[in-house]
Amino acid sequence: MLRYAILELLHHKPLSGYDLRRRFGGSIVFFWKANHSQIYPELKRMENEGLLSAKRVPHEWRPTKKVYAITPKGQRDLEAWLRRRPKLQSVKDEMMLRCFAFHLVPADEADAQIRHHRDLHEERLRHYIAIRKDLERKHGRLLETADPILFWNVLTLRQAIAHERTYIAWCRWALRRHQAFRDRMERGHAHLAG
Amino acid sequence: MLRYAILELLHHKPLSGYDLRRRFGGSIVFFWKANHSQIYPELKRMENEGLLSAKRVPHEWRPTKKVYAITPKGQRDLEAWLRRRPKLQSVKDEMMLRCFAFHLVPADEADAQIRHHRDLHEERLRHYIAIRKDLERKHGRLLETADPILFWNVLTLRQAIAHERTYIAWCRWALRRHQAFRDRMERGHAHLAG
DNA sequence: GGTGCATATATCAGCAGTGACATATCTCGG
DNA sequence: CCGAGATATGTCACTGCTGATATATGCACC
Numbered sequence: 001m002l003r004y005a006i007l008e009l010l011h012h013k014p015l016s017g018y019d020l021r022r023r024f025g026g027s028i029v030f031f032w033k034a035n036h037s038q039i040y041p042e043l044k045r046m047e048n049e050g051l052l053s054a055k056r057v058p059h060e061w062r063p064t065k066k067v068y069a070i071t072p073k074g075q076r077d078l079e080a081w082l083r084r085r086p087k088l089q090s091v092k093d094e095m096m097l098r099c100f101a102f103h104l105v106p107a108d109e110a111d112a113q114i115r116h117h118r119d120l121h122e123e124r125l126r127h128y129i130a131i132r133k134d135l136e137r138k139h140g141r142l143l144e145t146a147d148p149i150l151f152w153n154v155l156t157l158r159q160a161i162a163h164e165r166t167y168i169a170w171c172r173w174a175l176r177r178h179q180a181f182r183d184r185m186e187r188g189h190a191h192l193a194g
Numbered sequence: 195m196l197r198y199a200i201l202e203l204l205h206h207k208p209l210s211g212y213d214l215r216r217r218f219g220g221s222i223v224f225f226w227k228a229n230h231s232q233i234y235p236e237l238k239r240m241e242n243e244g245l246l247s248a249k250r251v252p253h254e255w256r257p258t259k260k261v262y263a264i265t266p267k268g269q270r271d272l273e274a275w276l277r278r279r280p281k282l283q284s285v286k287d288e289m290m291l292r293c294f295a296f297h298l299v300p301a302d303e304a305d306a307q308i309r310h311h312r313d314l315h316e317e318r319l320r321h322y323i324a325i326r327k328d329l330e331r332k333h334g335r336l337l338e339t340a341d342p343i344l345f346w347n348v349l350t351l352r353q354a355i356a357h358e359r360t361y362i363a364w365c366r367w368a369l370r371r372h373q374a375f376r377d378r379m380e381r382g383h384a385h386l387a388g
Numbered sequence: 389g390g391t392g393c394a395t396a397t398a399t400c401a402g403c404a405g406t407g408a409c410a411t412a413t414c415t416c417g418g
Numbered sequence: 419c420c421g422a423g424a425t426a427t428g429t430c431a432c433t434g435c436t437g438a439t440a441t442a443t444g445c446a447c448c
Binding site: 001004005008011030031032033078079081082083085086087088089090091092093094095096097098099100101102103104105109113116117120121124145146148149151152153155156158159160162163166167169170173174177178181184185188 | 195198199202205224225226227272273275276277279280281282283284285286287288289290291292293294295296297298299303307310311314315318339340342343345346347349350352353354356357360361363364367368371372375378379382
């Protein structure tokens with residue numbers, strides 16, 4: 001997977017491992033992250049497979065860079081991958097796995113967990129919205145016009161935002177429902193006591 | 195991660211590797227899947243660590259089962275895990291990575307990809323809704339009352355459904371926007387030609 | 389002269405996860 | 419009697435990914 005993300009980025013322009021690392025987890029790719037410890041070996045492997053070509057570029061002030069460019073073979077690989085029909089990824093969501101087991105912890109602890117998670121998603125949502133504002137500022141009316149790269153970029157950003165909003169809405173809903181559940185328990189006990 | 199899913203399931207009742215495998219990817223756990231090739235070695239490892247105890251249970255008709263039960267140490271591990279505050283998982287979504295690169299394929303191919311993905315998510319949504327119907331049928335009014343296990347189960351199911359609905363809505367929206375984009379391109383060319 | 393920081397590349401151990409291969413029992417139908 | 423299918427457990431090679439560790443340059447600041 002990682003290799004296709006790299007190929008897409010190098011399709012725009014040649015980059016070093018360090019540059020790539022900043023792209024992942026930065027503003028451009030919302031749906032893939034990678035550490036340098038994964039990127040450098042992958043670049044080497046891709047070079048060996050003929051998907052990339054490397055060139056050492058010295059710099060006066062800074063350490064020498066190894067800049068990678070996509071080869072015709074790399075281009076073909078990327079386009080072939082884009083035409084495949086992958087099956088659905090299986091969902092792996094740690095928070096939801098925990099939620100499944102929340103009957104094992106006190107109600108207050110469960111609430112705290114959900115609130116914490118809601119906060120994290122709100123932060124990520126703000127991050128995405130900042131990126132969107134940035135795109136709007138930089139490209140203005142162009143967002144509505146004819147640049148395909150920008151068009152697909154905006155589409156994925158919209159999905160990222162929709163995803164975060166859904167998650168946050170679920171957290172809020174869950175907290176309300178949990179409160180109602182706790183109230184019912186209370187009344188249940190009161191009923192038994194009375 | 196897998197180990198905590200296993201511990202949660204074994205907290206309810208002892209199960210064999212085969213039973214566990216059917217639980218994952220079946221109706222109960224929506225947010226975690228696992229193959230038997232991952233489950234069996236993990237069970238062995240957990241037994242060695244004292245989180246589980248194993249017992250061979252022979253059967254007249256069928257091969258002998260190795261049934262695992264959670265130990266007190268396993269219980270403590272599970273509860274400690276539930277109290278941790280994990281950081282946000284990084285999103286890895288292959289479809290969105292592809293979408294990012296759709297400027298490299300013909301517009302019809304991009305549409306076909308999105309429609310295909312929408313269909314897959316619609317199928318999964320139908321699956322989740324069937325599970326919810328099943329829960330409603332089996333438990334009826336109990337869904338609104340006082341069983342914590344059922345309560346959290348319903349909450350996670352709701353999140354799964356919300357997630358699928360968001361994804362499907364995005365696919366539909368993306369297809370509309372893409373059509374509008376293609377129309378604009380057409381008009382652009384017509385303008386240039388006229 | 390020392391410390392911290394950004395730049396830049398690389399390796400390693402270890403856990404996570406996949407798909408293929410392997411083996412065995414018992415039942416049911418042809 | 420043979421094959422298909424459910425039950426049941428396991429291994430293996432490979433890729434994916436994380437966190438830690440290592441190394442080196444040059445700059446700014448104290």
